Amino acid sequence: MNQSWKIFKRYAPWLLLLLCVDGLAAVLLWLADIQAFYSLMAFIILATILLFSVVFVVVCYHEHRKEQAFESFLSNPDELNEKTLLKLSSDAEREMILLLGRVLREKNDSIEQLLTRVLDYEEYVEAWAHETKTPLSLLTMLLDNRREELPENFAFKLDYIRNRMQEFINQMLFYSRLKGSQKDYLFEHINLSTFIKEVLEDYLPLLEEKQFQIMMQVPDIFVYSDKRGLNFLISQIISNSIKYSCTTNIPELSIKAFKTDHSYVLSIGDNGIGVHSCDLPYIFEKGFTGDSGDGRKKATGMGLYLAKEIAKDLNIILNVESEWGKGFTMEIAFPIVDDPHS
Known part of the structure; x- marks a missing residue:
């Protein structure tokens, strides 16, 4: 009409x-x-x-x-x-259509070549990251089997290096996956209590080195999510708690889970240096590091950005509470999905 x-x-x-x-x-x-x-x-x-x-x-x-x-x-x-x-x-339009067709075909050819290059780059990045995991696995085996033979400070440094390399590789893989054309998420019911314990095992040497007091109150709640994506998200939060722990107090890590009317909520909090109130609205921005101490000057600003992007894909809501000098708390809200184990 x-x-x-x-x-x-x-x-x-x-x-x-x-x-x-x-x-x-x-x-x-x-x-x-x-x-x-x-x-x-x-x-x-x-x-x-x-x-x-x-x-x-x-x-x-x-x-x-x-x-x-x-x-x-x-x-x-x-x-x-x-x-x-x-x-x-009409005759007047035909010349313009011929010119437009030639330009569009050239643009399409350029786009196809670019897409091929991007896919090749994605495959290379993923292959490189997976190849790099082999020496990291060997380093992990060395630390697990020979830790008692290594000087304590040396073992701690190796643990720190291993964790940092693992974080950077995971960030690269997830950034590539988020920006890529294919996303291989596998959703399944996950026991939150068991899952948190598995994630904490990777950071246990660093938590013990910094003498963290871990308070965990996570019942057997089953959430519907992707294990790799959720592992990356929670790992970023725990890693930040370790990196930005306060040296003047005994560091604490509080992990608890509970159910609300509309979601399951996992809360991870610490008593570290926290975030300035002026920086809080921007912590999920790509590349944002803020001015909360010297530790963040060396940060890439990618961890929480990727965590937020993964949360969107996994239909997870992130809420942050923080006060400068009084810690940082991240709440992860999962939608309630019918649980076959209940």
Whole structure:
């Protein structure tokens, strides 16, 4: 209807011109023979309107076909669609359509080449990250089996290096996955209590080194999520709690879970240096590090950004509470999904 109205407004001057011609003919007919005027004038006006209506319907049909052909041409500017559009176009439009088709095909070729390069880069990054995990696994085995033979400070440094490398590799993999064309999430019911304990095991040497007091109150709650994505998200929070722990107090890590009317909530809090209130709205921004101490000057600002992006994909809501010098708390809200274990 809107398209027909646009066409009508475009050709309305022609209808007015025809009516003006009819008016002139009516005046001349009236002057020549008033009896003929009364008998023929209604027929002339009716014939004019009927002629315009027929032409208008034909034009609407032609314009509709032309619009469909143009949309097909834009979505796939191959030679077949181009020829179809050229048949429905005027001579003045054909040269522009030929030029447009050539430009669009060149752009499509460039986009296809770029997509191929991006996919190759994604595959290379993932392959590199997986290859790098092999020496990290060997380092983990060394620390697990030979820790007692290593000096305590040396073992702690190796643990710190291993964790940092693992974090950077995971960040790279998840950034590649988030920005890539394919996302291989596997949703399943996860026992939150067991899962948190498994995540904490990776950070246990660092937590013990900094003498963290861990308070955990997580019942057997089952959430529906992706294990790898959730592991990365929680690991970022625990890692930040370790990095930004306060040296003047005994560091604490509080982990608890509870159920609300609409979701399961996992709360992870610490008594570390916290975040300035002016920085709090921006902590999930890409590359944002804030000015909360020297530790954050060395940060990449990618951890919480990736955590937020993964939370969107996993349908998880993140809420943050923090006060400078009084700690940082992240609440992770999971939607309630029917649990087969309940």
